[in-house]
Amino acid sequence: MVSYSKAFFLLLMTALISQVLSATECIPFQEARQHIGATRCVTGKVVRVEEGDKGVTYLDFCEDYRVCPFTVVVFRSDLGHVGDVRQLSGKTVEIHGELKEYDGRAEIVLSRPKQLTGDAALIPPLPKTYDVERKGHYSAGKFSRPKASRKTRQKRQSQPVGFEDPSDAQN
Numbered sequence: 001m002v003s004y005s006k007a008f009f010l011l012l013m014t015a016l017i018s019q020v021l022s023a024t025e026c027i028p029f030q031e032a033r034q035h036i037g038a039t040r041c042v043t044g045k046v047v048r049v050e051e052g053d054k055g056v057t058y059l060d061f062c063e064d065y066r067v068c069p070f071t072v073v074v075f076r077s078d079l080g081h082v083g084d085v086r087q088l089s090g091k092t093v094e095i096h097g098e099l100k101e102y103d104g105r106a107e108i109v110l111s112r113p114k115q116l117t118g119d120a121a122l123i124p125p126l127p128k129t130y131d132v133e134r135k136g137h138y139s140a141g142k143f144s145r146p147k148a149s150r151k152t153r154q155k156r157q158s159q160p161v162g163f164e165d166p167s168d169a170q171n
Contacts, residue, residue: 025041026043027040027042027043028042028043029043029044029069030069030070032069032106033069033070033101033106036099036100036106037098037099037100038098038099039096039097039098040096040099041094041096041117042070042094042095042099042108043092043093044061044070044093045061045091045092046059046060046061046088046090046091046092047060047062047063047089047090048089049085049086049089054076056073056074056075056076057076057085058071058073058074059071059072059074059085059088059093059110068105069105069106070105070106070107071105071107072095072107072108072109072110073108073109074111075109075111078109078110078111078112079126080126081111081112081113082110082112082116082123083113083123083124083125083126084123084124084125084126085110087123087124088120091120092118092120093116094116094117094118094120095108095116095117096108096114096115096117097109097115
């Protein structure tokens, strides 16, 4: 009887481990469209990171994003939580999330840093001076001497205008 319970335990553990491993197995980004509606891990090399309208950031996996079957979207409100995704350009990433269909392509919305695994999980936070409202026109600035303050002239006051009360003249 002891051998049956031991065998059952080993079988149960093997089934659980295989489920965990299959759930974490990433699919290539080319196959993402076939899994819309499911929560999956998708892997691929980020060709470029683009900033679109209203501060939305896109991770492109193809040279021409219009014909690419998959993209990753980071909304402006989530960018501070996720980190500096610009660092992912040229790197192979693994992203976990629900695959949704948008404009004929599969996409994952990246909203938490835990959705990234592997080397991509080590991205730094956004610089404190990064302004999302400027839509990607971030610059560290350039050195220049402080401008001299402008001296302002006081306005001349005109001579006071005399005011005569007509009732005083009649008395």
